[in-house]
Amino acid sequence: MYRKSKWKRGYNLEGLAHGNNEKSVPQLLISDLKFEKSLAKLMFSPDQENHPSKAPVKYGELIVLGYNGSLPNGDRGRRKSRFALFKRPKANGVKPSTVHIACTPQAAKAISNKDQHSISYTLSRAQTVVVEYTHDSNTDMFQIGRSTESPIDFVVTDTVPGSQSNSDTQSVQSTISRFACRIICERNPPFTARIYAAGFDSSKNIFLGEKAAKWKTSDGQMDGLTTNGVLVMHPRNGFTEDSKPGVWREISVCGNVFSLRETRSAQQRGKMVENETNQLQDGSLIDLCGATLLWRTAEGLARTPTVKHLEALRQEINAARPQCPVGFNTLAFPSMKRKDVVDEKQPWVYLNCGHVHGYHNWGNKEERDGKDRECPMCRSVGPYVPLWLGCEAGFYVDAGPPTHAFSPCGHVCSEKTTAYWSQIPLPHGATSQKKISLHLSHACETDP
Numbered sequence: 001m002y003r004k005s006k007w008k009r010g011y012n013l014e015g016l017a018h019g020n021n022e023k024s025v026p027q028l029l030i031s032d033l034k035f036e037k038s039l040a041k042l043m044f045s046p047d048q049e050n051h052p053s054k055a056p057v058k059y060g061e062l063i064v065l066g067y068n069g070s071l072p073n074g075d076r077g078r079r080k081s082r083f084a085l086f087k088r089p090k091a092n093g094v095k096p097s098t099v100h101i102a103c104t105p106q107a108a109k110a111i112s113n114k115d116q117h118s119i120s121y122t123l124s125r126a127q128t129v130v131v132e133y134t135h136d137s138n139t140d141m142f143q144i145g146r147s148t149e150s151p152i153d154f155v156v157t158d159t160v161p162g163s164q165s166n167s168d169t170q171s172v173q174s175t176i177s178r179f180a181c182r183i184i185c186e187r188n189p190p191f192t193a194r195i196y197a198a199g200f201d202s203s204k205n206i207f208l209g210e211k212a213a214k215w216k217t218s219d220g221q222m223d224g225l226t227t228n229g230v231l232v233m234h235p236r237n238g239f240t241e242d243s244k245p246g247v248w249r250e251i252s253v254c255g256n257v258f259s260l261r262e263t264r265s266a267q268q269r270g271k272m273v274e275n276e277t278n279q280l281q282d283g284s285l286i287d288l289c290g291a292t293l294l295w296r297t298a299e300g301l302a303r304t305p306t307v308k309h310l311e312a313l314r315q316e317i318n319a320a321r322p323q324c325p326v327g328f329n330t331l332a333f334p335s336m337k338r339k340d341v342v343d344e345k346q347p348w349v350y351l352n353c354g355h356v357h358g359y360h361n362w363g364n365k366e367e368r369d370g371k372d373r374e375c376p377m378c379r380s381v382g383p384y385v386p387l388w389l390g391c392e393a394g395f396y397v398d399a400g401p402p403t404h405a406f407s408p409c410g411h412v413c414s415e416k417t418t419a420y421w422s423q424i425p426l427p428h429g430a431t432s433q434k435k436i437s438l439h440l441s442h443a444c445e446t447d448p
Contacts, residue, residue, distance in 0.1 A: 057087035058298040059185040059193055060280070061394065062144070065292045065426075066159035068411065069336075069391035082394065083154040085142050085185060085193075093139025093184055094200075096254075099221070100130040119198075119206040119253060121214050121222045129222050140185045143199035144288070147178035151200055156180070158290035176290040179206070181230045181251075183280070193280040193295070196255045197230040206253065213267045223254040228264050228289035231427055232257075232278070239283025239300055241398040241416040245423050248287070251278050264289060264427075287427045296394050305399040307391070311336055313401055314389055322347070324358035326376055331358050333389050333412075342386050350375040351407050352382030359386070385410040395421070 067081040075081060094117045100108070108120050108128035117133035144154045158174050179199035186192045198206045208214050214224030230251045236244040250258045250270060255278040259270035280286075282300035286293040296304070318332040324347075334343035342359075349356050355377045362376050373384035387405055390396070390413035400414030406421075 057187075057191065058301075059085040059087065059140075059191050060282075060295060060297045061085065061301060062154060062286075063294045063296065063392065063394045064156065064159065065285075065294060065395075066161070067392070068388065077155075078148070078153065079155040079157070081392075083144075085140075085183065087185075087187060087191075088140045091135075091137045091140055091187055093136035093141045093187075094133040095136040095139075096131055096221075097134035098132040100132070104128070115204075117200050117204040119208070119222075121208050121224060122210045122212075123214070124210065131222060138187055140187055142183045142185070143179065143181070144183070144293070145178050145180040145199050146174055146176040147201075149178075149202050151202055151204075152179065156288060156291045156293070159292070174290060175228055176288045177226055177228065180226070180288045181286070191298075193297075194255055194278045195230070195232060195251055195280055195286065196278065197226045197251050197253045208253065211267065213261075213269050215269070217254075217256075221254070223252050223256060225250065225252055225258075225261075225269055229261065231260070231287040231289075232280075233285045233287075233424075234276075234281045235283040235285075238281065239296070239397060241400075241420075243283060243397055243420050245420075245425070248425075248427065249273060249276060285424070285426075289427070292426055294394065301394065305393045305396050307336065307393055309399060310389065310391065310393060310402075317402070322356075324360075325355075326360055326362060327358050329358050331356075333387070336389065336391050347387045348384055349387055349405060349410060350377075350380065350382055350384055351410075353378050353380040356387070383408055387412050389413075390417075 061082055061084045063082040070081050071079065100111055104126060108122075108130045111118065111130045111132070119131045119133070121129040121131075123129065142153045143151055144156055145152045146155065146157060148155055156176060158176055177198070179201055180197075182196050182199045184194050184196065198208075200206055208224045208226075212224055212227065214222065217223055231248050232251050233248045234246045236246050248260060250260055252258065252269075257273040257276040257278060259273060261268060261270050280295045280297075282295070282297040284295040286295060314333050314336065322331045323329065324331055330345060331347040332343070332345040334341065334346055344359070346359065347356050348359050350373065353375050355375050357376075362374075371383070372381050374381050385408065387410045389402060390411045396414060396417045397420050398414055398416045400416060402412045402414060404415045404418040405412045406418060
């Protein structure tokens, strides 16, 4: 199910299909380009380039899948496409302390109103367990959710495939919790980060209602799951060019690991996975039922291509002056600052065959409503979309040249990056999983 298209200076494009009888997904292979060794010096993290040694310790970054470097209308305040977690001037972490068992809801409310963090587990109308949390001077806490209240550090809204503006996401019935999850980072090396379901609200409380999945552990402690859950997947072999997808697990309020429930909001929890932890790794994926986040450690980001590196690769491609085989005009990727505006020189691709052209009206017939076009090279009919350079460096598993494209969005990045992401099954809605279908879509490999 592979497609190969070679793009050479001034020559027509040549497509080749091979493999089984399944529907092929096209790929773009840009060859004959010379990438200078000097580009290697541009591969270091911006943190290494711009931050002095006395800069705050960086734990890592969270990057939202589905956006090519920024939100459709731009990043604003706590609502953005990526969020950096730095060591706080003063620790704000918390840890479990006193447990109040078998108290009435009224007593539980009185306990929860104290000026400290707590988690309430409502077992019945007459019984609630409250776990008080005390200050932990060795950790920092960061909270993620849909709410714009002050306890939330990173505001995340539902990711709508192909959305062009923030209003597209706001019109959707959200399935992301207002206080979805919290990440606790150790303030001392190795700066371990751990994830927990649910976040504390403005009253410093977490409430698990009567219908929420909850239980008493073997050591007598309480634990539970949020309505739609917090799912995590750790990649195998780290986040490198040799990465392979891991297995999706659910994280509890206390950070324990479980297999997935039958449905996203089922009251029956999955089986506990004893040999796995809630510790985040470079490349871990966090699904909040409406948005998926990629966790990159500071060490992993130091090995990631920079925007300067991607810009240099763009300039190298454009310097080759590839030609449209129909109009014979020169094609060029637009500036990364104009990543959402189609340029007149921008390359376009026929997704069913993989042939690359400049934009033209050939094969645009009225009976197809403009959705499908006929390729002038091979006469195959299918979607015709512009190619975009992938600008979110945090998604790259290597620093290779942008030789492959995702379908159906047309974003272009390295071969190993597309090969990795095309294998990832993403949780979709509350009941199923599917291959990546946001700005990162199903991709295929090509022959070198």
